[in-house]
Amino acid sequence: MAEWTYAQGAPDExxxxxxxxxxxxxxxxxxxxxxITVKEYISPPDPSMVFYAVADKQTNQxxxxxxxxxxxxxxxxxxxxxxxxxxxFPYEGD
Numbered sequence: 001m002a003e004w005t006y007a008q009g010a011p012d013e014x015x016x017x018x019x020x021x022x023x024x025x026x027x028x029x030x031x032x033x034x035x036i037t038v039k040e041y042i043s044p045p046d047p048s049m050v051f052y053a054v055a056d057k058q059t060n061q062x063x064x065x066x067x068x069x070x071x072x073x074x075x076x077x078x079x080x081x082x083x084x085x086x087x088x089f090p091y092e093g094d
Contacts, residue, residue: 011043021079025086032057032091034068036082038075051078060089 008015016039024031035056044050048071055068066089070081 005042008042014041014043014045016041019075023083023086025091027091032093034086036079036086038078038082040075048073051075053078053082055082055086057091057093059086059091061092063092 004017005015019038019040021036021038023034023036025034026032036053037056038051038053040051041049044052050073051071053070058065058067060066066085068082068085068088070078070083070085072078072081
């Protein structure tokens with residue numbers, strides 16, 4: 001167990017370490033940058049969601065806005081799920 005995990009006083013505090021990633025989505029000859037934040041929980045709300053990833057932008061804004069996310073027992077699984085969700089729908093912002 002990593003040292004930082006001992007900082008949590010109680011499980012309901014949901015202390016998490018943050019990991020940041022960036023991905024470019026090429027669309028209509030324009031690069032749209034998404035920042036993905038992955039939370040690594042000590043005591044996750046669900047044991048299968050130790051890692052939870054969420055993008056900083058929504059996609060599909062004009063039809064049914066969707067915030068890309070992913071989760072899983074590993075950082076790779078959560079990050080890959082969020083990446084797939086970003087690519088699933090078009091970015092209809094600015």
